[in-house]
Amino acid sequence: MDHFTGAHDVATILQPDIPVALNRPHLVRAAARFFVSRFPGDILYAVKANPSPWVLQALWDEGVRMFDVASVNECALVRGLFPQAELAFMHPVKSRQAIARAYREHGVRIFALDTLDELEKIRAATDGAQDLTLVVRLRVSNDMAGLKLEAKFGTFGAEAETLLRATRQAARTMGVSFHVGSQCMDPRAWRTAMREASDLLVQAAVVVDIVDVGGGFPSRYPGMNPPPMQTFIDEIERVFDAMPVPMNCRLWAEPGRALVAEATSILARVDLVKGDALYLNDGSYGNLFDATHVKWRYPVRLVRTDGAAPSARVKGFRIYGPTCDSMDTAEGPFELPVDIREGDYVEFGMLGAYGVAMATRFNGYGESLDVSVAEMPCASMFPPVAAPVAAGAVRGGTPLKQR
Ligand SMILES: Cc1ncc(COP(=O)(O)O)c(C=O)c1O
Known part of the structure; x- marks a missing residue:
C-alpha cells in the first residue's frame, strides 16, 4: 500500500477516480x-x-x-x-x-x-x-x-x-x-x-x-x-x-x-450536486452499505483540493451512490459545507468494519483503492497511539511505497 499523511494528500496527489480506503x-x-x-x-x-x-x-x-x-x-x-x-x-x-x-x-x-x-x-x-x-x-x-x-x-x-x-x-x-x-x-x-x-x-x-x-x-x-x-x-x-x-x-x-472500525475511512468523490443531494462515486453497493441500508451515521468531512476555502456554513445532505438503483441512497443527513461541489471529496470515517467487506461489483462499480494513512480517526475507544512515521517516510504530501 502507498502511504500518505492523510485524506487531503491522497485527494490532491492521486485525484482518485474510484473510492479510496484510507487504512491505518x-x-x-x-x-x-x-x-x-x-x-x-x-x-x-x-x-x-x-x-x-x-x-x-x-x-x-x-x-x-x-x-x-x-x-x-x-x-x-x-x-x-x-x-x-x-x-x-x-x-x-x-x-x-x-x-x-x-x-x-x-x-x-x-x-x-x-x-x-x-x-x-x-x-x-x-x-x-x-x-x-x-x-x-x-x-x-x-x-x-x-x-x-x-x-x-x-x-x-x-x-x-x-x-x-x-x-x-x-x-x-x-x-x-x-x-x-x-x-x-x-x-x-x-x-x-x-x-x-x-x-x-x-x-x-x-x-x-x-x-x-x-x-x-x-x-x-x-x-x-x-x-x-x-x-x-x-x-x-x-x-x-x-x-x-x-x-x-x-x-x-x-x-x-x-x-x-476505527482503522479505515473512505474517500468518495462528488460527481454532482443537485439541491441537497450529493451524487458520489461510492454508495450502498460499495463501501457504504450500512450507511444506506441500516441508516448508520458515520462522521463526514469535506476534502477540497483546489485550495479554495469551503464555506463555514453547513447543511444536511442526502447521498446517492453511483449505481442506477434508487435504493442506492442514504438520507443522512450528512452535515457538509453548503458550497460543496463537483470534484470535492467526502471522507466517511469509521468504516473499517462492514465497509470494504460489504462492497459488490453491481453495475460495474465497487472497486476501491487501498492506501495507508497516518492521520487519526475521529474517535477512538482505545489508548492513543503514535501514528507510524518511518524516518523520512511521510513528508508533505509525497506518496511513499511502504510495506
Ligand atoms: C458469530 C459472530 N461472531 C462475531 C461477530 C462479530 O460481531 P461484531 O462485529 O459486532 O463484534 C458476528 C457478526 O455478525 C457473528 O455473526
Missing part, C-alpha cells in the same frame, strides 16, 4: 493489543468484519491466533496466510460440503451449531471425527445493540437443553456461545446473556469447556458514545467467575467491529 494498520494493532492484553481469555477475530490481508496480518502480529470464520473461502484465506492459526467455523448453518472441506482441507476442528440437524451434519461430514470442538449457539436478547442479530440464529428453552445434552455426548470438547448484537452499548447485556446461559447449563446438567461471549463490542459513531471498553471486559470477567463451569473452562470472545 497501526490502529488495528492498537485495538488488538488492547484486547489481547486485557481480555481474560482468547480473542477470535470475526473475519467477516474486514477480511483484508493487511488487517489479518496486523492482528496476527499482535498475538491474535484464533479466527472466527463463516465460509470455506474465509477458512482458505486465513489458513493461506497463517498455517498455525486456529480456525473456528462459527456459522451455525453450513453445507455438508463446507463442513467436510473445512475439516479436511483447512484443518478446522471447531464448529458452531444451533440445531440437532446441524449436529448430525457435522458428525456425518467429518465421518464421526473424535477431535471436534462443538459450540452450541444460544439465542439471547439483543435489546442493547445498534444492530440486532437475534432473529436468525441461536437456540433457547427446552430445545437448547436437548441440544446441549446431545452435543455433550457427541464431542469431547464443547462450549456455548451467543451474540448480544453488534454495536452493543451496555456491558449489562453480557451479564444477562451469561446468566441465561448459566441457567440453561444447570437445567440441562451439562458441563462445558468453553464459554464464548461472541462479538458486539462497540465503537464510537456520531450519537453513539459507549462506556470505556474496559467496563465491558470487567463485566464479562466478573460474571464468568460466577458461572457454573469448571475452573479450567476457557473464555472466548469474537470481536469484529471493535478491532477494525
Whole structure:
C-alpha cells in the first residue's frame, strides 16, 4: 500500500477516480493489543468484519491466533496466510460440503451449531471425527445493540437443553456461545446473556469447556458514545467467575467491529450536486452499505483540493451512490459545507468494519483503492497511539511505497 499523511494528500496527489480506503494498520494493532492484553481469555477475530490481508496480518502480529470464520473461502484465506492459526467455523448453518472441506482441507476442528440437524451434519461430514470442538449457539436478547442479530440464529428453552445434552455426548470438547448484537452499548447485556446461559447449563446438567461471549463490542459513531471498553471486559470477567463451569473452562470472545472500525475511512468523490443531494462515486453497493441500508451515521468531512476555502456554513445532505438503483441512497443527513461541489471529496470515517467487506461489483462499480494513512480517526475507544512515521517516510504530501 502507498502511504500518505492523510485524506487531503491522497485527494490532491492521486485525484482518485474510484473510492479510496484510507487504512491505518497501526490502529488495528492498537485495538488488538488492547484486547489481547486485557481480555481474560482468547480473542477470535470475526473475519467477516474486514477480511483484508493487511488487517489479518496486523492482528496476527499482535498475538491474535484464533479466527472466527463463516465460509470455506474465509477458512482458505486465513489458513493461506497463517498455517498455525486456529480456525473456528462459527456459522451455525453450513453445507455438508463446507463442513467436510473445512475439516479436511483447512484443518478446522471447531464448529458452531444451533440445531440437532446441524449436529448430525457435522458428525456425518467429518465421518464421526473424535477431535471436534462443538459450540452450541444460544439465542439471547439483543435489546442493547445498534444492530440486532437475534432473529436468525441461536437456540433457547427446552430445545437448547436437548441440544446441549446431545452435543455433550457427541464431542469431547464443547462450549456455548451467543451474540448480544453488534454495536452493543451496555456491558449489562453480557451479564444477562451469561446468566441465561448459566441457567440453561444447570437445567440441562451439562458441563462445558468453553464459554464464548461472541462479538458486539462497540465503537464510537456520531450519537453513539459507549462506556470505556474496559467496563465491558470487567463485566464479562466478573460474571464468568460466577458461572457454573469448571475452573479450567476457557473464555472466548469474537470481536469484529471493535478491532477494525476505527482503522479505515473512505474517500468518495462528488460527481454532482443537485439541491441537497450529493451524487458520489461510492454508495450502498460499495463501501457504504450500512450507511444506506441500516441508516448508520458515520462522521463526514469535506476534502477540497483546489485550495479554495469551503464555506463555514453547513447543511444536511442526502447521498446517492453511483449505481442506477434508487435504493442506492442514504438520507443522512450528512452535515457538509453548503458550497460543496463537483470534484470535492467526502471522507466517511469509521468504516473499517462492514465497509470494504460489504462492497459488490453491481453495475460495474465497487472497486476501491487501498492506501495507508497516518492521520487519526475521529474517535477512538482505545489508548492513543503514535501514528507510524518511518524516518523520512511521510513528508508533505509525497506518496511513499511502504510495506
Ligand atoms: C458469530 C459472530 N461472531 C462475531 C461477530 C462479530 O460481531 P461484531 O462485529 O459486532 O463484534 C458476528 C457478526 O455478525 C457473528 O455473526
